[in-house]
Amino acid sequence: MSDTRHDWTSQEILDIYNKPLMELLYEAATVHRLHHDPNTVQVSTLLSIKTGGCPEDCGYCPQAARYHTDLEGNDLMSVQQVKAQALRAKSSGSSRVCMGAAWRNVKDGPEFENVLEMVRTINKLDMEVCCTLGMLTENQAQRLAEAGLYAYNHNLDTSEEYYKEVISTRGFEDRLQTIDNVRKTNVTVCSGGIIGMGEETKDRAGMLVALTKLNPQPESVPINALVAVEGTPLEEQKPVSIWDMIRMVATTRIVMPRTQVRLSAGRTDMSREGQAMCFFAGANSIFAGDKLLTTPNPDVSEDMEMFKMLGLNPQQPFVKKSQPETVEAEDSVFQAKGEKPKWSRPGHKIERNELAKEKGKDVVLDK
């Protein structure tokens, strides 16, 4: 029941997902207890270090430049700003900081050098540092590892089949390539997805098949419920039912027993009872702070109240893997190579993405 397998079939995963709920919860909670402390949940803080203006067309994302949303973009934050936010996060119980930049891929140059300095700074605060910066070359992954990066996030989002209905500017295999580049270093992999984008249950299973095939499996798997933002192609999607979220968390826990399963976007629409069931089903991390990159999130004091009520303790940093060392910029053994990750540029048309882009133009023209 608790072995890590890489050969799960979609049907096997669907059979788990569709079990009677009480049986599913019992099985997931049993697996969870074999590998994790059920009373400990990691609190992570997600920081948008560069917001908006992204050239990609992810149908769920308000940061894509082509869609017309109310998002206010900003340039890359300074190292000092990031340090101040990380200190604040630490004092309110976070043991991990995830920095997100709305980039298609990392480009060598002053901005990346700044990000490396942010990684060094946060690692020296004894917090786990994660980055999500888009596609990455092997050399860039090595440089991040050398700076002290603990984890790199690169979500598969959904199944390979449904991916084509959500994003046209890159392919599913491009995601796998970046994950592979991260795996060549000692940085851990964080990769998960979003439910509620109009996918079928088999796509949820398909995403889990792809994640479990990775060897080793990702150390961290965020499960997000879509937050439908006005102006994005998925603006009209109905909110995900809490039962779907619980089933997804439980199934993820069973097929990835050692992974940190992260209850991510969409928590503002979940009751405390619903979240408690997700923790019981194997979720062992939440994101704290009133914003999750750009979408609303519960306030950290509300989360701490919930922890108290449920008897949960925030997880200390580096419980699952030891703290990486930080090599200073002047001692680095790696040089920037100025390479760009190669990606497949599928470029097929997704009707709802095209419509959302056109709508944006109309609004601009009306002004």
Ligand code: SF4
């Ligand atoms: S999800 Fe990331 S890559 Fe996609 S549009 Fe948003 S910021 Fe860009």
